[in-house]
Amino acid sequence: MARDHGRAAATRRSSDVPHFDREADVVIAGLGGAGVCAALEAANAGAEVLVLERAGAGGGTTAVSDGMMYIGGGTALQQACGFEDTPEEMFKYLMASCGPDPDEARIRLYCDGSVGHYEWLLDQGIPFKAEFYPDRMLSPGEQGLTYSGNELVHPFREQAKPAPRAHMPKKEGSTGAFLMERLIVAAEAKGVVTEANALCETLVADPDGRVVGVVYVKEGHEFVVRARRSVVLAAGGFVNNEEMVGQYAPHLRKARFNAATDGDDGRGIRMGMGAGGAAVRMHMTSVTLPFYPPKSLMRGIFINASGQRFMPEDSYQGRAGEICLLQENGRVWLLLDDENFERPHFGGGELAAVGETIEEVERELGFVAGTLQSTVAIYNDHAARGEDPLFHKSPEYLVPLTAPPYGVLDLSWDKAIYAAFTLGGLHTNTRAEVLDADGHPVAGLFAAGRTAASFSSPGYSSGSSVGEAMFFGRVAGRNGAATTPH
Ligand SMILES: Cc1cc2nc3c(=O)[nH]c(=O)nc-3n(C[C@H](O)[C@H](O)[C@H](O)COP(=O)(O)OP(=O)(O)OC[C@H]3O[C@@H](n4cnc5c(N)ncnc54)[C@H](O)[C@@H]3O)c2cc1C
Structure with missing residues (x-):
């Protein structure tokens, strides 16, 4: 349980930091789906990357997930399975299904970049088997493609041409662990350094409010790392923080199963709020029955x-x-x-x-x-x-x-399985920059995955969370590495 409940994690002033224990160009909080992709892209851009991970090893909730990724627009896998899709039809579906006032700009970027993102996953060593699974759920075998949303359901089937978009790596059953293993190996090969058992506590900001570092605790000792270019918050959602759930998404108290791991305690979101980031769509959730x-x-x-x-x-x-x-x-x-x-x-x-x-x-x-x-x-x-x-x-x-x-x-809430996680989080733009309440970027700060507010809210299609975490993790890593050093 988080110690400071739903409050923002106060940012430390750089003037109160006598010295930094270490430094890197880009510092990433969390080695889950969003974090590993941010790390890969930042390293590809030539940045020195340090990932701080609170658990003994990376993986996060992504590693315990089914590993379905909502990708489309006409990927090679969709084509090989005999389905036509375009970025425009995918965009129309997501705009129709992602609730009131959908995040159009981020959905547009996601759809336009989806085919390229699939190719990128192949380049990282993630294989997919070109076989369609018809049962609208995770395939128990190695099949690579299925429907995982409401594309065939009224009113969406009339609003966009249906296509299956859940891409599943070639492996029997749940594929999250396999996916994360491959990506972490790829990140290590690029020189990404991970500090395990390192719990990020708060951000460090200079007098202008620019984020310049992270305070973390390891084995009872506090360390401060300087981030020369930027910090990326990729520390999961908040479904395991009872106070935050009560404050923002109380309906989840009726869901009996948290689709999450220990890290989903809201700390990443609160760190961003402490630095001035706005938290939006905090009542939005994914609830699976x-x-x-x-x-x-x-x-x-x-x-x-x-x-x-x-x-x-x-x-x-x-x-x-x-x-x-x-x-x-x-x-x-x-x-x-x-x-x-x-x-x-x-x-x-x-x-x-x-x-x-x-x-x-x-x-x-x-x-x-x-x-x-x-x-x-x-x-x-x-x-x-x-x-x-x-x-x-x-x-x-x-x-x-x-x-x-x-x-x-x-099938009432107390009799059936309702599996839930949160979709609200820090407000980010198409560059994955964290925005303040006025919509201005908080300098030096990026966020992705469940630490950032999802575009999928409500009307979640399976695979959107891992899909979005990885896609916008990459965006955060690229832009974080390109930020001018302070
Ligand atoms: C059983 C199950 C099946 C699922 N299946 C799917 C699916 O098929 N498709 C899909 O899209 N979604 C699925 N989900 C949801 C999905 O797994 C998550 O929403 C998604 O993986 C979140 O990715 P992330 O990168 O934001 O977080 P994570 O992968 O959880 O990564 C966050 C990382 O940050 C670390 N961390 C947290 N706080 C700190 C801190 N303060 N300091 C340092 N490190 C920290 C965590 O330990 C973790 O490693 C499933 C979830 C479950 C539980």
Whole structure:
């Protein structure tokens, strides 16, 4: 648990630093996905790079992740798997799906640079197998490409030409550790130096507010490192900081599983705030509800405490989680008939009711008489004609629920797996510079990954976090290395 709760980590004045213990051109806080890519690009630009990592070794949450990366625009992998995509269609999808007031400039850069970023990953020794996995989730095998968002779901399928964009390195199952191993080896080969067990505590700024160094603690001793050119904050998000969650994203208290590691305690964000950086979109989160596989579960209907549907049931796990958690008291159920009933493969979902008729199920759940019956009647009536005028579920999952017995799975927040992490963080621009409340860059300071506010908020598509962390980590590393020394 963070010691100073949700407060900004006060910046130390350079006049209070009697001497620096060491120095480097670019100092990076955190050796996760964003940090290693920042380090690689800064080193490629000829900078002397020092990475400070609080854990015993690098990897961070990226190394425990599935390693899916949301990349597109027509990568060689997409083409080899037979899919057409363009930066423009990817841009249209992200603009439509990333919530109100999406970060257009950063989304534009990300889409335009996505094909090049894929090539860069290949150059770092990351292989991808040109095979498509159709199940809209991490492939258990080595397949390299899948859908990981709502590209095929209403209203997005009408707003942008759908294409699968989750790129998965060639390795069975979760690929995060493999991805990080390869990138860390590449960074070491470029001469990047990492100091492990080094917990960054605060930034050092000169009298003009320019960031000139970092204070860190190792084995109980404090050290101060001078950053000749810049500091990059790449220290993860804040889902493991209960006070910050309460302050900024209290709905996450209902999510039972933090998709995070110890480093996600908000320290990087608070260091940036202490130096004058603005924290934005702090209530935005990724909440995944793995209610499928099996896919047959998407043929059921989600209902809330009023016995009503509230979303297309073919929504991606990430969007479904967000929407379900925000229903009245987080109480949601999935109603299925005998033809389609199965248990979610990833667990959760107690059987809440079984009945030979919908009326029986309605009574068992304690709903107001007639509510669930009318919901099912309206749904079945339209589904029989291949229509869903309320939520436009795709025909693939649209079948009348008419085969008794009917079963209801409880997918409420306290019964099912809701996996969450934070998407809010420091405000950054397309150069990955940290911005203050007026939108001016804080001199000498860059941020990327979950320490920076994501463009994916809400409407998260899997792979956006690692994808964005690595892409903007590279941007931060390049611009950090190009900053004029102080
Ligand atoms: C099980 C699981 C599966 C996931 N699958 C996916 C997926 O497939 N695709 C996807 O896009 N996202 C996925 N996510 C989310 C994703 O992994 C993270 O959001 C993303 O990796 C964050 O990258 P990052 O570089 O910002 O942080 P990290 O990779 O966590 O790196 C931050 C680093 O900073 C270090 N650090 C923190 N504080 C300090 C400090 N004060 N001083 C020094 N070092 C510090 C940490 O130890 C860590 O090494 C998944 C998450 C989980 C848990």
